[in-house]
Amino acid sequence: PPRTAAVASTDALHVLQEVFGYPAFRGLQAGIIDRVVAGGDALVLMPTGAGKSLCYQVPAIVRHRAGQGVAVVVSPLIALMQDQVGALDEVGVQAAFLNSTLSLEQAQHIERELLAGRLTMLYAAPERLTTPRFMAMLSSLHERGQLSLFAIDEAHCVSQWGHDFREEYLQLSVLHEQFPDVPRVALTATADDHTRADIIERLQLQDAELFISSFDRPNIRYTIVEKDNPRHQLLRFVRDEHEGDAGIVYCGSRKKVEETADWLSAEGVPALPYHAGLDAEVRRRHQDRFLREDGLVMVATVAFGMGIDKPDVRFVAHLDLPKNIEGYYQETGRAGRDGQSADAWMAYGLADVVNQRRMIDESPAGDEFKRVQRGKLDALLALAEAHTCRRVRLLDYFGETSRPCGNCDNCLNPPAVWDATDASRKLLSCIYRFAQQGREKGGARSFGAGHLIDVLRGKASDKVEQYGHRQLSTFGVGADLSESQWRAVLRQLISLGHVVSEGEYNTLALTDSARLVLRGEIHLQMKVASEPSPRSRRGAR
Numbered sequence: 001p002p003r004t005a006a007v008a009s010t011d012a013l014h015v016l017q018e019v020f021g022y023p024a025f026r027g028l029q030a031g032i033i034d035r036v037v038a039g040g041d042a043l044v045l046m047p048t049g050a051g052k053s054l055c056y057q058v059p060a061i062v063r064h065r066a067g068q069g070v071a072v073v074v075s076p077l078i079a080l081m082q083d084q085v086g087a088l089d090e091v092g093v094q095a096a097f098l099n100s101t102l103s104l105e106q107a108q109h110i111e112r113e114l115l116a117g118r119l120t121m122l123y124a125a126p127e128r129l130t131t132p133r134f135m136a137m138l139s140s141l142h143e144r145g146q147l148s149l150f151a152i153d154e155a156h157c158v159s160q161w162g163h164d165f166r167e168e169y170l171q172l173s174v175l176h177e178q179f180p181d182v183p184r185v186a187l188t189a190t191a192d193d194h195t196r197a198d199i200i201e202r203l204q205l206q207d208a209e210l211f212i213s214s215f216d217r218p219n220i221r222y223t224i225v226e227k228d229n230p231r232h233q234l235l236r237f238v239r240d241e242h243e244g245d246a247g248i249v250y251c252g253s254r255k256k257v258e259e260t261a262d263w264l265s266a267e268g269v270p271a272l273p274y275h276a277g278l279d280a281e282v283r284r285r286h287q288d289r290f291l292r293e294d295g296l297v298m299v300a301t302v303a304f305g306m307g308i309d310k311p312d313v314r315f316v317a318h319l320d321l322p323k324n325i326e327g328y329y330q331e332t333g334r335a336g337r338d339g340q341s342a343d344a345w346m347a348y349g350l351a352d353v354v355n356q357r358r359m360i361d362e363s364p365a366g367d368e369f370k371r372v373q374r375g376k377l378d379a380l381l382a383l384a385e386a387h388t389c390r391r392v393r394l395l396d397y398f399g400e401t402s403r404p405c406g407n408c409d410n411c412l413n414p415p416a417v418w419d420a421t422d423a424s425r426k427l428l429s430c431i432y433r434f435a436q437q438g439r440e441k442g443g444a445r446s447f448g449a450g451h452l453i454d455v456l457r458g459k460a461s462d463k464v465e466q467y468g469h470r471q472l473s474t475f476g477v478g479a480d481l482s483e484s485q486w487r488a489v490l491r492q493l494i495s496l497g498h499v500v501s502e503g504e505y506n507t508l509a510l511t512d513s514a515r516l517v518l519r520g521e522i523h524l525q526m527k528v529a530s531e532p533s534p535r536s537r538r539g540a541r
């Protein structure tokens, strides 16, 4: 009823100002908070940094003041729980957490506080929440009307399609079964349809009001370049555009993290490594320095970043392809949280495509899971290969329609495109001829990219002579394109799934869909390999 909502929002605004010291709610916060204060369920999809925490902290305080007891927040992130409890403590809110870092005595103390009604908020790890002991405490509170709400943070963890599925999250449906009248708010920054449907179904949130805020980060400029000499490309990008700025460089492996940090430091860019293989003490020190000092570059694996709230990160660079668009969005989203302009820059090449495909193929996961992962990778590759607005594609992935943004590489320097249909057909028939000739001579043979391109360009290599490939009808049919153009065509064909690169030697084979290209039923447009943009040429050294 409107009257309750109006009262609730006055209380909520009062709490926001008095407890947190902020003048006004942002975006969808007020609507979400009203809904939860009034006792309804909500599913909140908001990008990182948009202010999800207040969406349950404010209702928790309002409801507690109204005599409705304690709010229970489920979170998988221990560091985040500790940070939030520390921050709530500072503003005078009685909050505590229960997780594996506590001693038995500490945990028992908190349980006593909880049962005595002295807490406004309790954070708990999901595996602890569903234990019989904890459920008994919740029941006791519930019987006395002292369970004010449940907040389920990182709700995408309930979905296997998400990037960090957690078994324990599946148990959380018990909250609704046991305490159907206690309002729940589930929150995530991962919003694709699949994950969303999973959250609603598995957490039984059919009655939840859906709050989706735009995923657009207009101050972030997206740039994706073709890998040429990635380290030098990175160095040039940092020197030309981000001298003295704080930034994060993501790499795919620990070794590469170390090497890249060393290289940047040697080149005079202050950089620190961060990955899960480093001592906890070293990691903590590097993280602290990154947060406190100006102009440090953190070179890291994806282990770095969750819960890091540094507003003035001016760039996020990727030297390796993330797993999917969610990962790309989350990692690049760490740039420019202060709203000032920031760069998301990525270098990507053929090997990235091949490696990511292989990691999926060789993982022990089931077929259905692999199929989904491949679909997600394809979407990311399409973004990387795109010659139209990156932001339009990115937002489209999250279900938002938008117009060309004017703040991505493709909008700022519209790339020339060429029709690569013919070239693609030549390349595919060449792979086809290899296999055919192999079969005729007994024992099918397959070859890698280097040899394929030699044959297309009509290069007389030892291997060409050895296998008699001079006789192939495709020998020399592609002399008009350079080696790097052919690599780009191949990369495109692999990223579109018409060619696979297999085995220890990265040999190439056609997929079923290659036939459609060969028959001319699919047309391919490709970006003309980009010259360095005027912006980067100016400062190039």
Ligand code: ADP
Pocket (backbone or CB within 6 Å): 022, 023, 024, 025, 026, 029, 046, 047, 048, 049, 050, 051, 052, 053, 054, 309
């Ligand atoms: P998320 O969980 O969505 O990543 P947080 O809850 O950590 O985001 O909020 C990000 C930052 O924005 C925090 O520093 C928070 O204090 C700030 N913030 C959130 N809401 C508001 C608001 N209404 N007014 C001012 N600052 C806010």
Ligand code: ZN
Pocket (backbone or CB within 6 Å): 388, 389, 390, 391, 392, 404, 405, 406, 407, 408, 409, 410, 411, 412
């Ligand atoms: Zn754009």
